[in-house]
Amino acid sequence: MSENKENFIGFSLLADQLQRKTVKKGFEFTLMVVGESGLGKSTLVNSLFLTDLYSNRKLPPVSERLTKTTDIEKTKLEIEENGVKLRLTIVDTPGFGDGLEGADAWQACLKYVNDQLGLYFQSENSVNRKNMTDSRVHCCLYFLSPYGHGLRPLDIEFLKRLQYKVNLVPVIAKADSLTKTELAAKKKRIMAEIAEHGIELYQFPDTDSDEDEDFKAENERLKSGIPFAVVGANTTLQVGNKTVRGRQYPWGIVDIEDTNHSDFMHLKRFLIQTHMQDLKDVTHDVHYENFRIACLQELKAAGIEQPADITKSTERLDETYEDPEKILLLQQKDEEIRRMQEMLNSMQQKISKS
Template sequence: MAPRSRKPIVNHFNVMVVGFAGVGKTSFVRTLLESLKMTMPQDKRDTMFQPSSNGNGQTLIEGPLERTLVPYTVSIDAEVDGDKMVLTLIDTPGFQSSYLIDKQLNDIIGYIEHQFDLTLAEESKVKRNTKAVDTQVHACLYFVDPSKRDLDEQDIRVLNKLSRRANVIPVIGKADTLTLAQRNRLRPTIIKSIYNSHRIPVYGMPEDDDDEDEAEEAATEATDGTDEKTPDAVDTKPKERATLDDFLEQFHSEDEDDEVLAFVDYLRSIPFSVIACEEDPETGSPLKIQDGDKTIHLGRDYGWGKIDCLSDDVSDFNRLKTMLLVSHRRILISDTLERFYEQYRTERLLQRRATKYKSVVASKQILQDLSTI
């Protein structure tokens, strides 16, 4: 009997876009899908979409651009570097009024945690489903409003909470609204807020050594309750964190492996600045722009000039796309499972144990009370 041929393994990769209203999240999703279409044969383009979980993903992504009012998912079959994958994009409504942000953020985190719950439920089965699909959110793109000069209090709150549950990657949407000088000022300002001022653990951001933390704690304990400073007293002032650029200077391309170099390149690129393509307002299809003898398939025409949104000279779109789908995809998937899912799983199991323990104690107390009646 001839050996049964194995079907190629198809990986699932899920990317969520989050941010305030009007920062270009949906436009980015549509541009990303169009860029993937360009690499597909015509027969695959016609059947590229898979049904959305709520049934309206394809309708929302193909028609005229509209404001996203409800979350939706769009999945397509893609092939990257010879690997077959199912790419699922999760678009979310933009944050609006300040008093609604917490509710909207809780809904987003609830969605992420629900995917963890599905995995946990599958693991708890005696007989697991071998065809179960990985729906965990592997990457969360947080779109920063380009009109801001720095991250504000709301951005910081959202980033801190999201970073506890997912790999968050900062992106500047609608980068064409910024001059080159404005972009060059905004990027280091955002990095300083994330890395130095607020120490937000976005994806790939280096963490402080445990030894340094322990030394600081020991120094604090050694000086507690003492008013006079002895000659050998330890300076308790927290050590100022070096800049991210200073941290990256220690890595040299000839001495590092590919994974380290991929992270160094990523950290030097964030936040990615992206520009979405211009679309026909009636059909939602990308406008083909003629620039001399060249046809720009995904671009923008400003009247005074024309740009290709896939050009590395004007946008980080290709860098972000390559980072997500090629250089960091496997790392993002494993990090989601090994760090975020395992952390959530531990929390849930401890919570269940605590609830069960409280129930047992309460039951014993009730029996004792009944015995005295």
């Protein structure tokens, strides 16, 4: 006789507890979009998250853009779907590659990524870690121009500089300007140049033999689709009895959600449905861990030894305030943390300049 699920008690229900706790807390995700003006970055982001993040933006005239440096713009958005909350941060980079001297356009992006890793490191080593926020960049969509034959020197330099700092995912913008044959050739050329220059893109996770077959097939399909060839559109069009989001041309309509027209749905599925958590895990376990080790080595070289567990050693219990020796110890630890943070700030400046 099978036991009623409501009366079942077992450790397999731990997954339900974790799900309830995670849903209640919500999710945080930071997406950086990088590419020169005119490639449709804003339109694509609005298409992905069905919003209008840039309604108040005003583009500067061409005369100003020739001398403009790369800016960093953050937009925060809270999305809720079926009771699940996502706190999304979009980091845009207006001015990237627009100036006549665009060779160093990557510097502002690298500094921002390093700064966020540094802030997380400081928060992790502070006395109070209860309300830590994760502002690290979990994914960077790098927009490639559909024109030309392959990667430009700026593209190669950017990808090389940030490859070990953030999950890089290249996308070919305005893919509807290319035929299927041209698009296939361009994808092949881009991936060949990426391999030639030894550039590390986001590594899709390996699937286990006991994984769901549909997930394994989807993972392989998305992996083979890099770089994603995308088309963005915020307008809806009527095609027969069907309403689609797309672009109207004299020769017909491009439906951005039709995988025969664009990789838009593959990108959306990758970011939201299948790989968002893995992007966060790789950020923490690989990119942040490398950064943290480098910081600890710098601190050790400077003669500042980090305690095995700073938070535990500086935990302020009620009885602590009754013991003068413990108060002195806390003050010493606080001073040590302050020195560590000063060293970290100095190191971040060196990293950004290198």
